[in-house]
Amino acid sequence: MILACGNSLRGDDGAGPWLAGWAEERFHSNAGVRVIARMQWTPELAAEIAESNSVLFVDCAIDGTPGEVRISPVECAEDAGEIATHHNDAPHLLRLCRELYGVSPRSSLLLTVGAGSTELGEGFSTDVSSMMPEACRCIERIVLEALSGG
Numbered sequence: 109m110i111l112a113c114g115n116s117l118r119g120d121d122g123a124g125p126w127l128a129g130w131a132e133e134r135f136h137s138n139a140g141v142r143v144i145a146r147m148q149w150t151p152e153l154a155a156e157i158a159e160s161n162s163v164l165f166v167d168c169a170i171d172g173t174p175g176e177v178r179i180s181p182v183e184c185a186e187d188a189g190e191i192a193t194h195h196n197d198a199p200h201l202l203r204l205c206r207e208l209y210g211v212s213p214r215s216s217l218l219l220t221v222g223a224g225s226t227e228l229g230e231g232f233s234t235d236v237s238s239m240m241p242e243a244c245r246c247i248e249r250i251v252l253e254a255l256s257g258g
Contacts, residue, residue, distance in 0.1 A: 109160035109213075110247065111153065111201075112145040113167045120223035120236045123168045123243070127221075130244055131251070140255055149196050151204055158209035162254040164247065165198040165218045168236075172222030175235030177243045179250070182216040215254060219246055 110131050114124030128145035135141040144156060149165075157163055165182060172178060184206055185199035196204070198218050206212050221243050224233030232240070 109156065109163045110141070110143045110251070111149065111156070111163055111165050112143070113147070113149050113165070114145075115147050117228065117230060119225040119227050119229055120174070120221070120232050121168050121226045122230070123221040123223070123232065123236055123240070124166045126232075126240070127166050127219075127243055127247060131247055134244075134248065135251060138255070141251060149198070149201055151196060151201075153196075154201055154204035154208055157201060157205040157213060158211050160213050162215040163213045163217075164250055164254075165201075165216070166247070167218070167220055168223040168226070169220035170223050170226065172220060173235075174222045174224030174233060175239040176222035177239055177246055178218075178220045178222075179246060180218050180220075182218045184212060217250060219243065219250070 112124035112128035114121045116122035116125050125145040128143050132143040182198040185203040224235045
């Protein structure tokens with residue numbers, strides 16, 4: 109499963125939904141790949157995660173170098189903390205999945221693209237635009253590895 113987050117009306121924050129759209133088009137004929145894009149990750153997404161063997165979270169990162177594509181493993185949050193009703197991060201969604209459904213995906217990764225601008229407006233900064241092909245290649249590699257059992 110690919111689970112993307114972001115707002116396409118906030119510049120580079122739209123990287124997640126754009127990449128989700130690309131993935132949906134790329135893997136549309138593969139029943140083993142589900143793609144979900146939301147403006148925010150909310151608690152009910154734990155049910156979707158519970159049905160998945162692998163999950164790739166996709167988002168922009170405001171703490172990274174603009175355009176930098178990073179992939180990192182996602183570990184279940186140690187403490188569920190306070191459950192947010194509007195937005196959760198990947199570790200807390202994994203925690204909710206485990207607590208509510210008693211399962212965890214075999215593999216959980218986070219792909220981020222460093223944001224250059226999250227100002228109001230559609231379209232990406234030059235840094236992010238230039239790295240979108242690299243982000244697409246990373247998604248393709250991760251999905252194909254997951255489908256092959258890797």
